[in-house]
Amino acid sequence: MAGAVTVRDVARLASVSASTVSRALSASDLVAPVTRQRILDAAQQLGYTPNNSARGLITGRTNNFGLVVPDLENPYFASVTKGVQGRALREGYAVFVADSDEDIRSEIELVRKLASQVDGLILCSPRMSDEELADITEGTTTVLINRRLPDVESITVDDTEIVRQALGHLYALGHRSVAYAGGPATSWSDGQRRHGIHTALADLPGLEVIEIGSFTPVFGGGQSAADLAVATGASAVLAYNDLMALGILSRLQARGIQVPRDMSVVGIDDVNAATLVSPALTTVRAPLRKVGTAAVNALIDGIHPENPRLEPEALPVQLIVRSSTSVPRSAVPLTSREEAGPNERSSNAHH
C-alpha cells in the first residue's frame, strides 16, 4: 500500500484538524489560502494519496465508469473503447472495461458485477433482450451505444443513413440486385439496418435487396456469407460490418471471383483494416471514437444533470468510396445518348 499515510498524518504535520485537510483538498475555497498551502505542502511531503474506498464509502461515488463491449479484438469496439477511455480520464474517471465475448449470459453477469462499483455504465452494442436490459439498468446510471430503449440515454449512429448511402452508391453504379449479409440477430443495429433497407428501397426503383441471413460479425462470418451472396446472383454485397466484408472479399478471392469486376462489396464502419486489403474496401464510415466520447459526455450529464436532457440523436456517417465497388458487368442498359458517346467501354459493351 502506497497510502499508509492518512489525512490525520497530514493534519498533524500541518498543525490543523483532519476536517481542514479534507476541505483543503476538495472545496479549496473554504479554507484560508495560507493554511491551504501549508496543507498541500504537507500532503506533498508525505506523499499522501486519498483512500478511494473510504471516500467512496461516505460520498457514495467512486469516480469510476464501467464499459461492457462484445469483443475487444473487434477493431470497432477497440476504437470505441479508446474514445471512452480518453474522455473519461480527462474528466477524472477511471474505466473498467469488460469483454462479454458476444455472450449474453456473461454480458449480464458483467453488468451486475460492475454496476455496484461504478458511478455510471456504458453498454456498447448489448446483445441482451430489452427486458433484461431494462431490468439490469434499473438503478444504475447507464448510457447505451448502438441501442435504443425508452428512458435510457443512448448514443447511436444513423443506421438508416448508412444503408441509404451504401445502397444509393451501388444503385448509382447500376446495381439492381444486392445481397445483405446481416449481423447477429440480437444486434439492435442490424435490426435498424434491415429496417433502413426497406426505407431506402422506396427511393430506389427497380432495386432488389436479398437478405441472406445472420452471421457472426467477424471475418469468419463474412467467409460463410460469401457463398450465399454469390448463390443469389446479386451483383453486389452489403455487409453488416467491415470485418464481415473483409471475410467476404477473402472468400470471393479464394473462389476466383474478382472484386469488383464480378461482384462489388461494401462494408460498414471504416475500421483501419479496410484500407489494408486490395481492392480497398468501400465502406460507410462511422465516427468510432466519437461514439465513445459522446457516451461519456452523456454519462456525465446524467450524473450532473445541469442541462435538460437532450433528445437522443444519431451521429452522422459518411460513405467512403474505394475500389471494392464498380459498375456491375450486368449494368443496366445505358441510355441511347450515352451509347452514342465516344467512350470505348461503352462500345465494347456491344460485343
Next chain:
Amino acid sequence: MAGAVTVRDVARLASVSASTVSRALSASDLVAPVTRQRILDAAQQLGYTPNNSARGLITGRTNNFGLVVPDLENPYFASVTKGVQGRALREGYAVFVADSDEDIRSEIELVRKLASQVDGLILCSPRMSDEELADITEGTTTVLINRRLPDVESITVDDTEIVRQALGHLYALGHRSVAYAGGPATSWSDGQRRHGIHTALADLPGLEVIEIGSFTPVFGGGQSAADLAVATGASAVLAYNDLMALGILSRLQARGIQVPRDMSVVGIDDVNAATLVSPALTTVRAPLRKVGTAAVNALIDGIHPENPRLEPEALPVQLIVRSSTSVPRSAVPLTSREEAGPNERSSNAHH
C-alpha cells in the same frame, strides 16, 4: 445505487447478527449450514450486494486490477487486453484499462492514478525509463509485459527466438541482405530484437542486416520505413511488428515494387490482419492472449505467494510462413549439382 440494502438488512430478515451475515458470505464454514442457507436466501431476496468501498476500507483489498497499454487500437494490445480481461474476471477481479497513447507522461500519470485503487497492476510494453518504472512500481504489486526489470515480475515473449526464426527463414530462402525496420526507441522489445539480430548473425554466415531506424509501430510507420528499406538494396525487410509490415506492403505496392518477387516482407506478432492482405504476411506468431492470461496468473501469485516465485520465462513463438516471402531474385548462386538438375527455374537463371 442498487445497493441501498446492507448486511444489517439481511441480518434482520434472517434473524441473525450482522457479523454472522458477513461470515456466511465469506468464511462460509464458520457458520451452521441451516443459518447459512437462511442468510443466503435473505440476501438473495433483498438483492443484497456487498459494498466494495466498505469492504475495501477494512480489508485493504479492492479485487480490482489495472492494465496500462500504449494503444488499444493496436490489435496486439487489444488481444493482450482481452486475455487479461478474461482471466482476471474468472478469478473475480475487475480490470481498469488505461490507454497511454504511446505517451510516456500520460503513462506515468495513469499508473499513479490507478495504483491507489487496485490490488495489482499490469504494465504492457511500458515506454518509460527504467528509473521511472522502478520508482513507480515501488509499493504496488506489478507485472510487466514485454519488459524486464530486476525484482519485478514480468512476462515476455522470446524476442531472440523471434529474430532467429525470421532471419533463419529468409536466410534459408537465399536472402543475404535484410533491412530491419525498428520500433520505438523506448521499446524494450525492440532493444531485445536488435540484440537478437547480432546473436543470430553468428549462425548465419554471409548475412547482412541493415537497421534502417526507429518508427512508430503502426501502419504509417511502416509506410515511412518502406522507402528506406528499398534504398538499402536489401532483398527483404523484417519489421518490428505486423502493423508496420502491413504499412511496408502497402507502400511497396504503391511504388510498384512486387512482393515477394522484388522484396520479401516479414512481420512479427501474427495479428488477425496479417491474413487479410495479399500477399498474406509471413510473420512470427506471439501468443497474444496467453501473454495476458500469464500476466494475471503472475499477479495473483504475487498477491498470494503460495508458491516460490518462478524465474521469468519467455513465452514461445512460432514462424508462420505465408506468401509475402520467397526466394529473392538475386538468389545466392546454386551449387553446380543443383544447376545440373532438371528444374526449369534453375535453367532460367542462366539467362
Next chain:
DNA sequence: TTGTAGGCGTTATCAT
C-alpha cells in the same frame, strides 16, 4: 456457533 464492540479513512454536520 453466534453476538458485541470497535475501527478502517474519509466527508458532512454542527458548533465555535
Next chain:
DNA sequence: ATGATAACGCCTACAA
C-alpha cells in the same frame, strides 16, 4: 475559517 464528532458499510477480534 476551523475543529469536534458522527457516520458511511463492513470485517475481525473477542466474548459468550
